[in-house]
Amino acid sequence: MFFPLTVRDFLDRAVTVYPDRVAVVDEPDQPAPSWGEITYAELGRRARSQAAYLDDLGVPHGGRVAVVSQNSARLLTSFFGVSGWGRVLVPINFRLAPAEVKYIVEHSGAEVLIVDPEVRSLLDTVSAKHVLVIGESDEPMWETHGDPEPWEEPDENATATINYTSGTTARPKGVQLTHRNLWTNASIFGWQASVDDRDVYLHTLPMFHANGWGMPYAVTGMGARHVVIRKIDGAEILRRVERHGVTFMCAAPAVVAAVLDAAKTWDGNIPGRDRVRIIVAGAPPPTRTIERVRGELGWEFIQIYGLTETSPLLTMSRMREEWEGLEPLEQARLLGRAGAPAVGVRIMVDDTGEVLARSNHNLHAYWDNPEATDVAQAGGWFHTGDGGTLEDGHLTIADRKKDVIISGGENVTSIEVEDALMLHPAVREVAVIGVPDEKWGELVTALVVVDPDAGEVSADDLIAHTREHLAGYKCPKRVEFRDELARTATGKLQKFKLRAPYWEGKDRQVN
Structure with a gap:
């Protein structure tokens, strides 16, 4: 039997198994009215309403819906309400300049543009066929619609999201990720990160970035609780860990540094000690930082390596039984490696020192850019652009090739x-x-x-x-x-x- 894998599988399971459980604790301090706490049954209802609203607008299967928003329950819902019924979500970095957002909206061909009220000024220069402002003109999308038209022939190889790279060196490229890409990434990442229905996940990672590394799907599928945080502040992260019983989060090294700084002046015991695990990526963190996370915070440190183009999980570095007798500094050094390939991922370092990867969650293509696609996937491997070494089954990232001095x-x-x-x-x-x-x-x-x-x-x-x-x-x-x-x-x-x-x-x- 063949049954297509789609991102709606994660929501459907949560609604079936955990309908009365709190699914999301929305950010309380935001310009749009907060949703507060909603259950998985309600999350499912609002996702269906969003899909039905898009039906009414005439957005076809495969049509693109762009969202420019900080972390919010509405953005979280859109991962299902848009993609779950066969359309394509385009989550956009809310910090981009208007010209950059305009390029992405136009390049992706988005028919619908949903913006956070804090970036309403984007609408002076950016437009689409249908424009909605969160907390204002978007409310009918979540509240007044019933069941959407069914996606008659779900296709796991259909594009689910287009995620634009940061564009730090050139025009951003639109990374086409399929339902299969996102499904396998979320399932393998969630499994190897030990996500279960007792978890409370704090969204310290922007959801727009590689779809929150897949955690909107993985956490939902296991019926765990999402806690939305809109603006990152080290002390506020600690407060929410304490208030909500947070058990894990994903973060860039700069966020880790903010938490460590806040911990210096925290009154009382650091919340989450021996309970929180923090999953870090974005750059190899210094050994000393890893030591401090484990020692000063008492949190488990996990590192992953990947790219937007790989959904993103390629490797994971997590404490092993064999290392328990080592000194903390040596443990931190080992944890500072990019890690071992995740299940189903093949890693190779070529003759030039570049890291190449194969997996079920590598991108389908760059949107409307076949030349870049051919270059990135030459020889049947994804070319990461990173230099590294592979030893004892573990990858160490040396540098971006262009950053070697x-x-x-x-x-x-x-x-x-x-x-x-x-x-x-x-x-x-x-x-x-x-x-x-x-x-x-x-x-x-x-x-x-x-x-x-x-x-x-x-x-x-x-x-x-x-x-x-x-x-x-x-x-x-x-x-x-x-x-x-x-x-x-x-x-x-x-x-x-x-x-x-x-x-x-x-x-x-x-x-």
Whole structure:
């Protein structure tokens, strides 16, 4: 028997098995009226109403519905109300400039545009056939419609979402993810992350980013509770962990740093100790950060590696029984690797050092971009653009290939230098880049944000510190102090912006 896998399977199970259980605790402090607490039966009803509303608008199966919103119960519902009845959800980063949003809406061909009231100004320049503002003109979509027209022939290979890459180096590309892609990612990720019906999930990750890594589906399918948080603040995360009994969350390294900072002044025991597991991705976190999460917070640290194009799960690094006798520093070092391939994922490192991947949740294609699709999937493997090594069944990411610094003829991995600098107690954040230099070709340069509570530290102090951990040629030749570092909405360092002033006027970005 063949039965097509679709994202509605996750909602249907929750409605069948857990109808009276609280499904979602919506963000209470938002410009639109909060939904408060709703059950899985109510979540299912509102998803059906949304699908029926789209029927009334004449949006066909395969039609695109774009949503620009911070985390909210309405956005969570749209993962099912749009895709679950055969249409395509286009979740858009709410921090993008109007011109960027306009490009995505037009490039995707979205017929419906739903926007958060905080970004209503987008509508001055961005439009679609049907435009709705959350909390205002969208209410009939959730409340007044009955059952939608059935999706007569569900297709697991149909596109369920189009997720646009961050566009940090070029025009964003629309990543077409199918129902099969999202189903296998959510199921395998949920299984390996131990998601069950006792869990309480805090949405510290933007839902627009790779569909919240698939957790809207995985958490729903297991009947666990979603707790929506709209704006990220370290102390507020701790408060919600305490208030709602949160058991796990997903986060970029910058969010982890915010929680660790808030924990310094937290009054009383850190909430969630020996209960919370935090799943981190976006960049390999420093070893010291992993140590602090496990020691200062008492939370389990899990790292994954993947990309929007891989739905995203490729590898997972989680504590193993074999490591229990090791020192905490060594455990943290091992957990700092990208991890072992997830079930059903094949990983290879090619002759150039690039990480290649095969899985059931690799993208179908880039939307309306066959040339980029062919390049990314050349040879039947997805080309990640990341450099790494595979040893003892575990992947370590060395760098984005374009971020490798060639200094004095030697390749320097910026992540390794950043990790060494983060071992210094005064360093709060760091980005290591190569800048042009007549003598060295590229000069290893560290841009550092210091912890204001750590006392005075000089550039010479930090350079001397790295010499205790790294070969001399890897140590930064220059250290510059910054108040902040440019990051994307998901916490990734925007190194192209950090490098730009140094390379201005250069024909090439290598020296």
